[in-house]
Amino acid sequence: MKNEAPYTVPFDTMEAFMADALKGVGVPEEDAKVCADILINADKRGIDSHGIGRLKPIYYDRIKKGIQHPVTEFEIVKETFTTAVIDGHDGMGHVIAKRAMQMAIDKAKIYGMGMTVVRNSTHYGFAGYYPLMAIENNMIGITGTNARPSIAPTFGVENMLGTNPITFGMPSDEPFPFVIDCATSVSQRGKIEVYDRENKELPEGWVIDRQGNSRTDTKQILIDLVKGEAALTPLGGIGEDTGGYKGYGYATVVEILSAALQGGSFLKGLLGFDPNGNAQPYHLGHFFIAINIDNFIEPDAFKKTTGDILRDLRNSDKMPGQDRIYTAGEKEYDKWLERKDTGVPVNDALIKDILAIKAELGLNQYSFPFEK
Template sequence: MDLKMYDKCKWIDFEVLKDFMIKSLTNVGVPEDQAEIVADVLITSDKRGIDSHGIGRLKPIYIDRIDNGILNPETKVTIIKENKGVAVLDGNNGLGHVVSYKAMNLAIEKAKEYGISMVTVRNSTHYGIAGYYPLMAIKEGMIGITGTNARPSIAPTFGVENMLGTNPFTFGIPTDEEFPFVLDCATSISQRGKIEVYAREGRETPNNWVIDRDGNPMTNSLDILSALTSGKAALNPLGGSGEDGGGYKGYGFATIVEIFSAALQDGKFLKDLSGKDENGDPIPYPLGHFFIVIDPDFFMGRNLFKKIAGTILRSLRESKKSPHEERIYTAGEKEWLAWNLRKDKGCPIPESLELIIKELSQRFSIENPLKDN
């Protein structure tokens, strides 16, 4: 792992940073037990090296939206329908992490009884790192799957208008190794959060990630973020624009996630998730999520499943490498390596985030965790 990118970063102990996030959230009205869930989701992202979805999103995605009145600080979860292995929940425009935590726990309990379960959620909001929820199932020895729609970002194949969200389709699988298999990625080439990281670092976005309304590529990260918000740019789906690179595959998977995130719970979709009313004023993003849990014990047993899954992954990593590469990875391995790097050092904080942390500490009169760094 390249450590040069962290040369100018300060480092904060994870528990100290998590406590700072909890205090910040409670200061804007989030109940402490719910703030604990949100902070745990965010800190898990930072622990796993996914800097796009950790502390960097505390203020702009959550606190700012609470301040603007488009995100309810207290999450009230309503059960719309429940029947054996399935359930439909309503998040009532509260914090997506909280309703999703409840939904995945409910799916886990149902899978223990029925072998497989699915819980869907409507009227939710951004739920953080998608991989957090399959990790909950993995802790119970089970397979976890989740997906969510999001504000329009991806253009359909042969199109230039942002219609679909980045719509991650995420799988978590327990194995007999030190780390599980966790495939957590957007159905676009890359997600908005990575571009936000590039913008904070003053870096350009790769050439084939984003197109403007004329189908031309965009690379200025700050311009892209503004254009995505105004609808003047769109992310390319996995595989890129057109069909030659298989862009229709990413487009298809994004569409599946959109349907599952809306049609199974009578939720909003596509342009209804833009966060703007007819006058252009901000309104809530009523997102939908789904959570699927499979218990291997109902098939051939958890231990056998984990052994075979681990053998498959080891075989892939031990296969013949390109002469230009040092190793082959399997999904979840790099996140495990990031944790092994960060567990003693803490979370890296670039200068742009230092300013946000200072701002929040002054606003809420709480101790700045960076003061001694």
């Protein structure tokens, strides 16, 4: 079997399977559907690092190990007209995040802006999902989350900061909105996991060892990131010459906003281990901001200006040998057009995970093309 995903599974089938898998380990039905919806939306957009590939190792297995709670307790600790502090009590990050973003949107509908912050959450899937919720309401959406340590500070070699994405979404008059959703590291663990599933070595400059040298041995890197023997480089790369201090700075911004406003855990407190070395929940923090465009300008006028900016950028002079300039959100839209009639591509590593879950839970109502 080849690694370039020789099979595809229809999106609705895979979404239903993921929901049933999560239900099988104790996630309530409606919550399981929320999680599956967010996961499948990553696959629809070609964000394979955060779709079905994350189901087993990041959610299913963690629930089974007792380091993530399948039933989510969403506690509002403090609330004002425009803000809220939420404790997720280590429940399902997707469920916590969707409710928190919706709170920000509801506040922005009345007061023009809304912001919520979360402590004691877990991995919330691909960050772009939440600004897309704001966009559907003619709003600008912003979110960020901290994560277990993996980035070394500029001139450092110890993994201290998470990949800490900061994500913006803005509506436009085009078929797709502007959504910039990326880590503050050169790459992130999910993409390294994709390389591992495809048995590929990493490009130079993504990861360094304890001596500051670049590493490319994907499989061992995934082990050493957890052990602290390897670290991701910040956006901009190693040192200052290519702007690594910028990624380091933005990662720190996300860390502060994901911990300081809500009294949450940070840096080494997110390793997933207690002082005795026992596995524990990751206690992640998030923030969500919704800005109601109508409080500033008529939404269609905003969309038209946004669209004009994006079109002017794409129509600008191209580098020799390049036939296209992209704007954020465009490649994901193109991937959706490519995949909408075929479904989720699955390679041999994903097939193994899917079949393992199916066998463990007895989900025999599903018949996948790779089983024939």
